[in-house]
Amino acid sequence: MAILEVKNVDYSYQDGDQKRYILNNISGEFEKGKFHAILGDSGSGKTTFLSLISALDKPGAGQILFEGKDIKEIGAESYRRNHIGMVFQAYNLIPFMTAVENVRVAMSITENELPADADAVAYNLLDHIGITRDKADRTVNKLSGGEQQRVAIARALSTNVDLILADEPTGNLNEEMEGEIVNILKNLAHEHDKCVVVVTHSKDIASKADVIFHLKKGQFEDE
Amino acid sequence: MNFFKRATTSILRRPGKSVILLLLIFILGTVISGALAVEGAVSNTEENLRRGMRPIVTFERDWEGFDEYIMGSTFNWDDPDAPQMGMLTPDHVRDLAALPQVQSAEYSVSAHVDVETVINHSIWMDQSPDDDFQFWGGGIAWLQFRGTGDSEPLQVREGLLELVDGRLFTDIELTTVSEVNPALVSAGFARVNGLSVHDTFDIPVRLFFPQMGGMMWDEEFITNPDNIFLEEVFTFEVIGLVDAVEEADFNDMSEEGHAALNRIDNMLRPIHVSNAVAETMQRFHADNVLDMHAYMAENDMEIDPWALEWLETDAGQAELEQVSIESVMILEDPLYMDDFIEAAADYLPDFWRVEPLAGGFDAISTSMETLQDIAGWVLWVSIGATLLILSLLITLFLRDRRHEMGVYLALGEKKGKIISQILLEVVVTAVVAITLAVFTGNMISGMMSQNMLQNEIANAQGDRDPWGSWSQFDQLGFNNEMSAEDMMEAFDISISIETIGIFYAVGLGAVILSTFAPVIYVVTLNPKKVLM
Numbered sequence A: 001m002a003i004l005e006v007k008n009v010d011y012s013y014q015d016g017d018q019k020r021y022i023l024n025n026i027s028g029e030f031e032k033g034k035f036h037a038i039l040g041d042s043g044s045g046k047t048t049f050l051s052l053i054s055a056l057d058k059p060g061a062g063q064i065l066f067e068g069k070d071i072k073e074i075g076a077e078s079y080r081r082n083h084i085g086m087v088f089q090a091y092n093l094i095p096f097m098t099a100v101e102n103v104r105v106a107m108s109i110t111e112n113e114l115p116a117d118a119d120a121v122a123y124n125l126l127d128h129i130g131i132t133r134d135k136a137d138r139t140v141n142k143l144s145g146g147e148q149q150r151v152a153i154a155r156a157l158s159t160n161v162d163l164i165l166a167d168e169p170t171g172n173l174n175e176e177m178e179g180e181i182v183n184i185l186k187n188l189a190h191e192h193d194k195c196v197v198v199v200t201h202s203k204d205i206a207s208k209a210d211v212i213f214h215l216k217k218g219q220f221e222d223e
Numbered sequence B: 001m002n003f004f005k006r007a008t009t010s011i012l013r014r015p016g017k018s019v020i021l022l023l024l025i026f027i028l029g030t031v032i033s034g035a036l037a038v039e040g041a042v043s044n045t046e047e048n049l050r051r052g053m054r055p056i057v058t059f060e061r062d063w064e065g066f067d068e069y070i071m072g073s074t075f076n077w078d079d080p081d082a083p084q085m086g087m088l089t090p091d092h093v094r095d096l097a098a099l100p101q102v103q104s105a106e107y108s109v110s111a112h113v114d115v116e117t118v119i120n121h122s123i124w125m126d127q128s129p130d131d132d133f134q135f136w137g138g139g140i141a142w143l144q145f146r147g148t149g150d151s152e153p154l155q156v157r158e159g160l161l162e163l164v165d166g167r168l169f170t171d172i173e174l175t176t177v178s179e180v181n182p183a184l185v186s187a188g189f190a191r192v193n194g195l196s197v198h199d200t201f202d203i204p205v206r207l208f209f210p211q212m213g214g215m216m217w218d219e220e221f222i223t224n225p226d227n228i229f230l231e232e233v234f235t236f237e238v239i240g241l242v243d244a245v246e247e248a249d250f251n252d253m254s255e256e257g258h259a260a261l262n263r264i265d266n267m268l269r270p271i272h273v274s275n276a277v278a279e280t281m282q283r284f285h286a287d288n289v290l291d292m293h294a295y296m297a298e299n300d301m302e303i304d305p306w307a308l309e310w311l312e313t314d315a316g317q318a319e320l321e322q323v324s325i326e327s328v329m330i331l332e333d334p335l336y337m338d339d340f341i342e343a344a345a346d347y348l349p350d351f352w353r354v355e356p357l358a359g360g361f362d363a364i365s366t367s368m369e370t371l372q373d374i375a376g377w378v379l380w381v382s383i384g385a386t387l388l389i390l391s392l393l394i395t396l397f398l399r400d401r402r403h404e405m406g407v408y409l410a411l412g413e414k415k416g417k418i419i420s421q422i423l424l425e426v427v428v429t430a431v432v433a434i435t436l437a438v439f440t441g442n443m444i445s446g447m448m449s450q451n452m453l454q455n456e457i458a459n460a461q462g463d464r465d466p467w468g469s470w471s472q473f474d475q476l477g478f479n480n481e482m483s484a485e486d487m488m489e490a491f492d493i494s495i496s497i498e499t500i501g502i503f504y505a506v507g508l509g510a511v512i513l514s515t516f517a518p519v520i521y522v523v524t525l526n527p528k529k530v531l532m
Helices: A046-053 A076-082 A099-109 A118-128 A145-158 A175-192 A203-207 B003-013 B015-052 B063-071 B090-097 B123-127 B171-175 B187-192 B219-223 B255-268 B275-298 B305-312 B314-321 B334-344 B361-400 B402-410 B415-462 B472-476 B484-490 B497-514 B516-523 B527-531
Strands: A002-015 A018-031 A035-040 A061-066 A084-087 A163-167 A195-200 A211-216 A219-221 B056-061 B102-115 B141-148 B161-166 B180-186 B200-208 B228-244 B271-274 B325-331 B352-356
Touching: A002 A046, A002 A195, A018 A046, A018 A061, A018 A195, A018 A211, A018 A219, A035 A046, A035 A175, A035 A203, A046 A163, A046 A195, A076 A084, A084 A145, A099 A118, A099 A145, A099 B003, A099 B402, A118 A145, A145 A163, A145 A175, A163 A175, A175 A195, A175 A203, A195 A203, B003 B015, B003 B415, B015 B334, B015 B361, B015 B415, B015 B484, B015 B497, B056 B334, B056 B472, B090 B102, B090 B325, B102 B200, B102 B275, B123 B187, B123 B255, B141 B275, B171 B271, B171 B275, B180 B187, B187 B228, B200 B275, B228 B255, B228 B271, B228 B275, B255 B472, B271 B275, B275 B305, B275 B314, B305 B314, B325 B334, B325 B472, B334 B352, B361 B402, B361 B415, B361 B497, B361 B516, B402 B415, B402 B527, B415 B484, B415 B497, B415 B516, B497 B516
Parallel strands: A035 A195, A035 A211, A084 A163, A163 A195, B141 B271, B180 B228
Antiparallel strands: A002 A018, A002 A061, A211 A219, B056 B325, B056 B352, B102 B141, B102 B325, B161 B228, B180 B271, B200 B228
8 A cells, every 4th residue: 555645736836927837737656665766857846746745845736645644634844753754965964963963853853652762773773874883973064975865864764754755865975875875775665664765867776766757847657 | 852952052063153142142231231230330329328318308498490480481570379489387397297208397496686795606716716706797696596396406316416514495495485595505605605504694686777878787786775676685594505516626627627617616506495485586576567667657767668568568478477487307218308309399388399418419419310311221222232133143143054944844843943942042142141241241330330420429529619508407517418438438339139130131031032033034944945
């Protein structure tokens, strides 16, 4: 069963007298245990699509259902807080905090039930994803790009959510790092039964996905 | 890593911005604290000065107010109902004495006579025995008889005069006029007139015919029967001798020393008698002047038309009918002075005012008010500046942190908690800055206001009349001047717990208000635009 369903979603903006559609009557389903890729060129609307399914923006029409419930009913803040983990191209970590503190921020915000020893959980999570204890205690601006993205993934996972959304997660990384990050995301889907949705323009990354959605002119196209 | 820990981490890990914020709040806080400290200091000093003053008042004619009135456009000489300078009567004193601020009240009737039968004594005679200190000269003494309604005259009760021999008045002596009336005289008066306790002396009170031409007011004139319409001799028994508690120091050449000698001399000159006797002496002219005019008319003597006209005026009639009195009241507390002055205005006759024993306070009160006004303005301007500058600074700082705010929003943090975090960061920094500013503001403003007050006090001292003033208080012997040292001693910059509380409330209030605009910025922040 799909954890996330997108049903007939439109997103447009007004350009003078004309209404220009970025997403036009788009639909799709995303399941747990699978690594999904949204593939598209620049300007195809893939980032807009991610912003809608992460409730950072609202669709003009249509529905986005999480576990069968419209995310409008869940509430955007609550949905982001308790149901999704996000990974950004620019990592979006808080620069004056350490790696473990960045993870702890997300853990303190969510209302999901978490193990009592939050620090130990955060350190374990970082360690599991390749950030050693030594690095976990460094402020994130002292870590490499790949390490920062690992911290961002650990942060996304730390709130014990089933849906991980990633926007060009390897966009700022070299090839070696890109491969490692993609493997981590893939493992999350396959070994931890998460639903992972990655927006990318890279066909290499998309080729490693279980499901690929080609986004072109605001619509999903069949391969 | 809840919002509280995020706030403290933010303060500690970004020391540059925290220090800038701290310094700015510290500087603005110092100004606010300084202004509050000056207001507090002025208030403390005023209270100390007032507390240091004796809560004594008398009542005087308000000649300035009267002049303003008659020079004003509403005054009409021909209007019989126009208010005129009134007279203070025992009824007024009774009404004023009933006011709640009054502890004790008394009035005194005075009479003045020119006599050749006794020598007037002055303390200056003790220094220069050869000079004539009879006031008018010409071998006659200008004597003041001061009445009392209390067996213990005011100056004795207030510790200015002490009984050195004999006794004070009895109650029955206060209300009766006899052939021989009791009198308290100064030890100096007794000495120069060869008097002791139980001795008697005569004082002739005379009503003279009006003089049309120039004449010499001397012993020859006042004893010439042709000039006298009526004479009554009052005989007094010395029941006690009094002397000044304050010692005369003829070696003190300072202005204060000179003023003290004048004060002691003024205090020792009057002869203390009962109000009843003083009233009889004072009324001698009024009770007989109409008879004198009738006698003069019968005997075809030349009468001054102005004198007759005067007697027909309200003031002239009042002089014929009423007794002129002075009153001194002691209030329950020096701090009741303003309330008493306000309340007394309803009971005093027209163009009379309360004269407090100001102790030099009036001389610097205007300066203190100005200082307080300036402090008030500085306070409001600095609060305004705090609101403006901090609003801008915090908004600028938050613009730098929009990325961080976007992350919190993207993670689903409640806006209320983000606002709480910002408030907490600002308030924690502000509390440190304000705590430091309490001391610096207090110290700086203390020095400034002390210097300003010192200058004002020095100016006020320079403006003093070296001969003292002619107020009733000086005549009664009350020291109406406070020394510069006493005034500076009253200066109190110490900041009270209440003022500190007000400062924290004002400072933190201004800081919290300053976060209003930045909070709007956060609330309207769109995480998608910031992060994607």
